[in-house]
Amino acid sequence: MAVLPTFSSACSLPRSLPVPSVRSRRSGFRCGSIFGDNEDYFLDEPDSAGDGFFFSGGKYSDGPTRSDEWFAQGRMVKAYPVYGGKGKAKDPVFGLTLGAGSQSAADLFRWFCVEAGSSLNPKVILVHGFPSQAYSYRKVLPVLSEDHHAIAFDWLGFGFSDKPQPRYGFNYTLDEYVSALGSLVDVLVPDKFSLVVQGYFSPVVLKYASCHQEKLTDLVLINPPLMENHVKLPSSLALFSNFLLGLIISQDPLGASDRALTSCGPYMMREEDAMVYRRPYLTSGSSGFALNALSGAMKKELKAYVEDMRTTLASETWKTRTTICWGMRDRWLSYDGVEEFCKASNHKLVELAMAGHHVQEDSGEELGRIISQIISKRK
Secondary structure: OEEEOOOOOOEOOOOOOOOOOOEEEEEEEEEOOOOOOOOOEEEEEEEOOOOOOOOOOOOOOOOOOHHHHHHHHEEEEEEEEOOOOOOOOEOOOOOOEOOHHHOOOOOEEEEEEEEEOOOOOOEEEEEOOOOOOHHHHOOOHHHHOOOOEEEEEOOOOOOOOOOOOEOOOEOOOHHHHHHHHHHHHHHHOOOOEEEEEEHHHHHHHHHHHHOOHHHEEEEEEEOOOOOHHHOOOOHHHHHHHOHHHHHHHHOOHHHHHHHHHHOOOOOEEEHHHHHHHHHHHHHOOHHHHHHHHHHHHHHHHHHHHHHHHHHHHHOOOOOOEEEEEEEOOOOOOOOOOHHHHHHHHOOEEEEEOOOOOOHHHHOHHHHHHHHHHHHHOOO
């Protein structure tokens, strides 16, 4: 995917000082990309809503935006206890206290969830990849809602869910994500359900699933890091793990969202959709800190998680009906060996010829129909 038109993003205000939160009648900020783009765009914000670390945040449109419309469709769900008690979170560079958007909740974390379909229908949970949002399933949800109760959520650190500062209640390790997923699932679905996950969060979800097979009807993996040559993050994601450079780039909305999302496939993303992915990075520095922390954890832990996933899926103890959907134009993960692994492990493989890594973004309706057919079948 590529975003058209291309805008630049990192604030040209001095980076040596934090940008204070301001309130004004009409304050225009000229933004220039740290990647050297020549174009500029403005953030005109009647009221600032940022946390004061990098962007002063706030609105980027005078009227309702696609992001506002998406948020209105969902609800906040509390799950997974906040651990710690170190006081107010501070940024890792200046040691300054961050705003509310970067602070942990008092008791349980808040997760943004969007649901579609009757609650009486069979349930399916849709899990987005890294880095992405539940918004990526916007074209899948209406298709599944015809016969299922579909639920998509934002992981902690993404979208509209809580984004605690690392080491202040949540450290963004993969083990923590496994435990957090279990807590959320217990709140959302008390009975059996199907599970769909895309991309680099697949090994995390598989680890949860391996301990809760009795709850699962079907598991659908979408372009998961499955093979031995998938254990390293692509360069466009690995760079976020660098402490200094990663912190800078992860605070740039185009670097953190557009470039990360569009480097993995050949297609264009509409500007109005791209702005939904940018919004967390425009309104708070907490999204960038979370991205930096998780990419570091992925860099350290992904290899072991992928190896565990391969072992689990090939094991005779794995009884959950599993389907792997693969976007054939994935620029991050090679298809080499995937077909052979599925045959040897007796898992169904579905190829989507026109999709890249984020299949739900490139071919949402088609993927929705495929998932619906898979989870509607009875053993």
